[in-house]
Amino acid sequence: MSSAMIELILEATLDTLYMVAVSGVISALVGIPLGVLLYVTRPRQILAEPTLNRVLGAITNIGRSIPFIILMVAIIPFTRMLVGSSIGTNAAAVPLTIAAIPFVARLVEGALNEIPPGLVEAAQSMGATPWQIITKVLVPEARGGIFTALTVTAVTLVSYSAMAGAVGGGGLGDLGIRYGYNRFNPTIMLITVVILVVMVQGFQSLGDYLVRKSDHK
């Protein structure tokens, strides 16, 4: 294999990591608070706001139900407005982030739902404010579940980012399509797949490690 080819593969790998990292971090920063909000505004919860809860829930469901490939194309004007282009890694990161936010939010809400209600009751009996309950009880107690959610999200983002390659997003998916598929180069195809598999394994192992470390149950 030529050194140019190796360079190409290396660049594509870094592009994929970049897209996953940017969309992963932003979706976590937005998705975790959204997930908490979805949970605490439920009826009979500490900040029960049934109407707000229904609206947020509906928006989240809409975000979750649009197929990624369609979302990507549909928001091109928005992407262009935000990053000035509709192709490239930055442009791909926009739909990836938007798709991942509701995904993270629902998973975080699920993780919070696993916390026994007695813990919140105990905190209330100590005179905790809702904000204290969120920061000192709910989020720390759900830490393991939140790490699991972020791991699942990172893995999903790896495969979505490969899809982004189909519309010129760059990265391993792009490389696989252009060199492996369009130019019938099975070696490139295989290498791309192997790197993706290794990447997913890596994220999963890191996630498992963080979950183990935070779990004292």
Added chain:
Amino acid sequence: MIRLHDVSKTYYPRGRHSASSAVTALKHADLHVPQGQIHGVIGLSGAGKSTLIRCVNLLERPTTGTVTVDGQELTALSGSALNQARHRIGMIFQHFNLLTSRTVFANVALPLELMGMKRGEIRERVTPLLELVGLADKARQYPAQLSGGQKQRVAIARALASRPKVLLCDEATSALDPHTTGAILDLLRDINHKLGLTILLITHEMEVVKSICHRVSLISDGELVEEADVGDFFTAPSTRLGRDFLNDFLELDPPRALIERLEEAPGPNSHPVVRLAFSGDAVSTPLISRLARECSVDVSILQAKVESIQERTLGLMIAELMGPAEKTREALDYLESHDLQVEVLGHVQRDD
């Protein structure tokens, strides 16, 4: 210290406020627990015990009535004023409710963090508490590494951290084995002595009431139906439910064969079967033999038991009084005049 006045709690199914579907879990409850007392509320599951205790710190806001703790009317408070007031009320739970993500030390520190206390002060406060509950060596462990009894000790230390005036115990020993229950009750009694803490506890176990409570209330179907000093309650409960609890606790029921023969009204040839409860001086008086001598009735003891209820001794007996009708009536009068609780369970036909 704790005063509930005419407290009722009605639950409405979600979204509807019609009277027909409402469930009233607590009906016009009045309760007063003076400073330093341990007050038990006993009842069957579903009787409204949990609702009652949750109304004291307003985890459940009463539908009507007022709750006053340490001179402060909690039902008039909300928001941060209520949270401030809750710092002075500790609570422990059946399932401990410790945070799994925090060490023993950090669990006990939690209420102090909530109050905004400085790290150094928290350390000074938490360490002696862990010593008080006997877990100083477990400070760095996580709750999952502890036994049930140790978890409840942590929960007690946590409840005491904010130096409350009142401790609420919600079935605090129901998830523990009898031996551990005893140890936790000793600890609670100790705290009550040392700190002068007022304790309100709910339970379905007579053992708990017997070993640490000063006074007891009986709750049934959302109503407080009986209240008495523990010694009196164990010698003479005034309600049917109270007697059922006591009989279950003492395992003192008339033999089955006898129950089947019992009739309510006395017949021409029947003997009364009585349940006698002795307490105080009556325990040490040889009443049965005197009964035989002075009233000339024969006494057949069907079942008997002596219990120590705190500092008092309690004797219980089920006996058949044998003799002519006027003699047995005389015997009953004699017993009643000797400071002894007599209950006629029924009458049985003479065997001869």
